[in-house]
Amino acid sequence: MSVTTVSSPALAQRQPNWLVRLFDYKPFLIVMCLAPAIGLLSVFLTYPLGLGIWLAFTDTTIGRRGVFVGLENFQYLLTDPLWWNAVFYSVVYTGIATFGKFALGFWLALLLNNHFPFKSILRAIILLPWIVPTVLSALAFWWIYDPQFSIISYLLVDVLHWRSGNVDFLGSPWPARFSLIAANIWRGIPFVAISLLAGLQTISPSLYEAAMLDGASAWQRFRYITFPMMMPILAIVMTFSIIFTFTDFQLVYAITRGGPVNSTHLLATLAFQRGIAGGELGEGAAIAVSMIPFLIFATLFSYFGLARRKWQQGEAND
Amino acid sequence: MTDTVAQSSAVADAKAAPDTMAWDSGLRRLMMIYLPLGCFVLILLFPFYWMAITSFKPNAELMNYKDHNPFWISSPTLAHIKHLLFDTAYPRWLKTTMLVAIGSTTLSLIASTLAAYAIERLRFRGSPYVGLGIYLAYLVPPSILFIPLATVVVQFGLFDSPLALVLVYPTFLVPFCTWLLIGYFKSIPYELEECALVDGATRLQILRRITLPLAVPGLISAGIFSFTLSWNEFIYALAFIQSGANKTVPVAILTELVTGDVYQWGALMAGSLLGSLPVAIFYSLFVDYYVSSLTGAVKE
Numbered sequence: 237m238s239v240t241t242v243s244s245p246a247l248a249q250r251q252p253n254w255l256v257r258l259f260d261y262k263p264f265l266i267v268m269c270l271a272p273a274i275g276l277l278s279v280f281l282t283y284p285l286g287l288g289i290w291l292a293f294t295d296t297t298i299g300r301r302g303v304f305v306g307l308e309n310f311q312y313l314l315t316d317p318l319w320w321n322a323v324f325y326s327v328v329y330t331g332i333a334t335f336g337k338f339a340l341g342f343w344l345a346l347l348l349n350n351h352f353p354f355k356s357i358l359r360a361i362i363l364l365p366w367i368v369p370t371v372l373s374a375l376a377f378w379w380i381y382d383p384q385f386s387i388i389s390y391l392l393v394d395v396l397h398w399r400s401g402n403v404d405f406l407g408s409p410w411p412a413r414f415s416l417i418a419a420n421i422w423r424g425i426p427f428v429a430i431s432l433l434a435g436l437q438t439i440s441p442s443l444y445e446a447a448m449l450d451g452a453s454a455w456q457r458f459r460y461i462t463f464p465m466m467m468p469i470l471a472i473v474m475t476f477s478i479i480f481t482f483t484d485f486q487l488v489y490a491i492t493r494g495g496p497v498n499s500t501h502l503l504a505t506l507a508f509q510r511g512i513a514g515g516e517l518g519e520g521a522a523i524a525v526s527m528i529p530f531l532i533f534a535t536l537f538s539y540f541g542l543a544r545r546k547w548q549q550g551e552a553n554d
Numbered sequence: 555m556t557d558t559v560a561q562s563s564a565v566a567d568a569k570a571a572p573d574t575m576a577w578d579s580g581l582r583r584l585m586m587i588y589l590p591l592g593c594f595v596l597i598l599l600f601p602f603y604w605m606a607i608t609s610f611k612p613n614a615e616l617m618n619y620k621d622h623n624p625f626w627i628s629s630p631t632l633a634h635i636k637h638l639l640f641d642t643a644y645p646r647w648l649k650t651t652m653l654v655a656i657g658s659t660t661l662s663l664i665a666s667t668l669a670a671y672a673i674e675r676l677r678f679r680g681s682p683y684v685g686l687g688i689y690l691a692y693l694v695p696p697s698i699l700f701i702p703l704a705t706v707v708v709q710f711g712l713f714d715s716p717l718a719l720v721l722v723y724p725t726f727l728v729p730f731c732t733w734l735l736i737g738y739f740k741s742i743p744y745e746l747e748e749c750a751l752v753d754g755a756t757r758l759q760i761l762r763r764i765t766l767p768l769a770v771p772g773l774i775s776a777g778i779f780s781f782t783l784s785w786n787e788f789i790y791a792l793a794f795i796q797s798g799a800n801k802t803v804p805v806a807i808l809t810e811l812v813t814g815d816v817y818q819w820g821a822l823m824a825g826s827l828l829g830s831l832p833v834a835i836f837y838s839l840f841v842d843y844y845v846s847s848l849t850g851a852v853k854e
Contacts, residue, residue: 260756262676269672270684272665273728277691280703281725285694288702296705340594347591358595360841365598367837367844369786371804372826376601379608379819387604390619425598430845475693483697486788490808504697504789511701512793524698535693 291521298515309522319523322501326527329417329502330482336421337477338470341428346462348429349436359430366426374490377419381405381491409499412492416500419487428473435469436462471537478534483527503527602830609634609824616819634820635828642811643799644825651802652832654716654791655784658723662780663773665724666731671761673732674739675747685736692729699725700793707794714796722794723784730783731776738772739765775843782833782844803829 258264292309296302313319348359365373380387382405389402405415439462447457485504488494494501494509501509503523511520608616610630615622622628638644672678673685703722704713712718742765750760766773791802798810807825811818837844 256756259758262678262757265757266672266676266678269668269676273669273688273732274684276661276665276721276724276728277688280706280722281691281694281699284699284702284706287705288698291702291705343590344594347587347594350587352587356841358591359845360838361595362598363837363841363844364602364834367782367833368602368830369788369804369833371786371788371808372829373601373605375807375822375826376605379817379823380601380604382819385617385619385819387624390624394619422598422601425594434845479693479695483695485697489788489792507697507701508789508793512704517701517705520701524701527698531693531695531698535690 288521289525291518292525293522294518296517296521298517302518305518309519310526312519313522313526318498318501318506319526321498322503322506322523323526325413325500326482326502328413329420329484330478333417333420333424333481334474334477336417337424337428337481338474340421341425342432344425344429345432345436348433359433363426363430365423366430370423370486371490373423374419374487377415377422377487378406378491381415383407406492407496409496412496412500416488416491419491420481420484423487424477424481428477431473432466432469435466439465471540475534475537478537479531482530482534605823605827605830608819609827611820613820634818634824637821638824638828643806644803644828646799647801647803647806648828648832650716650800651785651804651829654719654723654802655781657720658727658784659777659780661720662724662727662731663777666728666735666776667766667769667773669728670732670735670739671765674736675744675761675765676757685732688729688732692726692733694725696726696787696789700789703790704793713794714800716795716800716802718794719784719787719791719802722790723787727780727783731780734776734779735769735772738769742768771843771846774840775846778836778840778843781836785833 259268291302293304293306294302295305295308344362348355348362379385383402386403386405388405389399392399393402404411406412443461443465444457447461452460482502483504484502485508488500488502488505489508492500494505503526507520507523510516510523514520607625607627610632611627612629612631612633615628669684669688673681673688707713707718707722710718712721746764746768747760750764755763786804787802788804791805792809795801795805798806801810803825807822807829811822811825
């Protein structure tokens with residue numbers, strides 16, 4: 237049907253116009269179609285990536301072209317306790333937050349996979365923390381973590397009488413670190429839950445029924461059906477989550493700006509502090525480049541997750 | 555032999571799926587599903603409730619939990635919102651953010667539609683590798699790019715200009731949109747295009763009259779998703795924009811409204827609420843597209 241509607245104007249325009257013929261020439265068309273995307277990505281992504289690696293080996297500051305200084309920036313970083321601190325906290329932050337997000341997100345996905353009324357509304361509500369600008373919800377967390385007027389302190393002290401004094405969320409290193417991790421988990425749960433829910437819905441119910449006939453318990457069904465079937469999607473979602481948690485910037489910058497006494501700096505916030513706020517572009521770039529090995533590790537993780545999916549699809553076809 | 559038996563009973567079971575729940579007593583279901591779900595929803599929504607309630611509370615109530623129940627407002631006020639709209643540059647920040655989000659979304663939609671069409675439909679040697687390259691670009695986080703990008707932006711003379719953001723945001727929007735659209739284009743039967751080719755349509759006509767109309771849901775998904783991502787972007791906007799007037803909402807609230815040692819929580823929360831509202835409204839209109847683009851991007 238649609239073919240007939242197309243054919244008449246197409247025939248009408250079929251004069252030997254050189255422009256039309258040029259755009260019908262496949263190699264030319266391919267180049268034209270790819271040009272905007274590839275152009276944008278190479279100017280604003282590939283080139284800066286290379287430039288960043290180059291900057292890491294120079295002593296550039298804002299307003300002054302640097303000279304090549306070899307590994308000096310990295311040697312300095314290795315002796316810098318603040319950098320080690322940031323590496324340590326980045327790893328702790330990523331580790332605990334990812335674990336929390338996936339444990340709670342998987343649980344939420346399993347809950348949402350049940351039948352109950354108003355399911356689609358609930359699913360919509362749950363995604364809200366992920367949709368709202370992170371900085372703005374981080375501000376809400378900052379206010380929730382206020383030393384004097386924290387609503388959590390109020391609940392614990394005046395309502396439940398569990399504590400005698402207010403909780404000092406952001407005043408000392410470890411509580412501040414865990415407060416940030418909690419905010420990150422809060423923000424990450426929806427994404428994990430909704431992605432995993434999509435994966436759960438692709439698992440055929442007949443698998444569970446077969447297992448139930450064979451007498452498998454609820455735990456066994458989860459362990460031997462749900463979990464293996466979810467492995468590929470878990471691997472992909474986890475890679476994304478690890479990459480974007482490790483390079484997180486907004487939450488920390490909005491809530492603590494790296495304080496108290498620089499204990500909550502992630503590598504990204506440290507790079508910003510040194511590179512943009514402090515003007516030491518070379519050193520900031522070196523800090524940013526020092527994140528790359530970790531990211532490569534996470535990407536390889538993703539690759540093997542994908543490879544495994546292909547293998548599983550092959551199995552299913554037999 | 556046993557397989558066929560299992561299969562047939564599985565089919566029977568599938569028909570009676572709701573009945574298999576009968577062994578769940580109501581109480582068990584309440585404890586295992588509704589209670590944890592309730593906790594999740596409560597915790598996920600509480601910061602928004604807190605944000606909303608703070609923005610309508612007079613300062614006296616904000617700082618006094620002894621006489622006023624902090625979970626409720628005794629005398630709601632619009633003072634914070636009035637302060638925000640008339641005493642600060644908030645309307646201007648909103649406008650800048652809106653323009654940047656619309657501009658970068660349009661740019662990336664055009665670029666990624668063409669790229670996805672070339673990769674999925676024009677099929678040339680090496681097209682899977684181009685697709686993989688664009689996918690890899692998605693894995694490069696802004697945190698390792700913003701320092702060199704700042705120097706690039708300065709070189710182009712775009713520092714402190716919202717145009718820089720319009721040009722830079724596609725770096726994370728194009729990879730995402732391209733992958734989403736490749737998935738959509740794949741679902742369109744190739745035969746439709748072949749018919750059009752036989753009838754003498756040019757490639758561009760095919761794209762405009764057949765492929766694009768069929769891919770409209772994908773385009774909407776990619777569009778609203780890009781809009782949200784650009785609205786929420788923070789680190790580039792923080793690094794590339796200096797003057798107060800040109801800032802986007804998330805950056806401006808954090809850098810312009812947080813002043814001194816006494817934070818004006820009422821105004822801060824009102825700003826956050828107003829800044830979240832456009833995406834939240836947008837989201838409520840297109841929930842299904844969000845969910846499909848989120849899950850589609852993961853599955854592709």
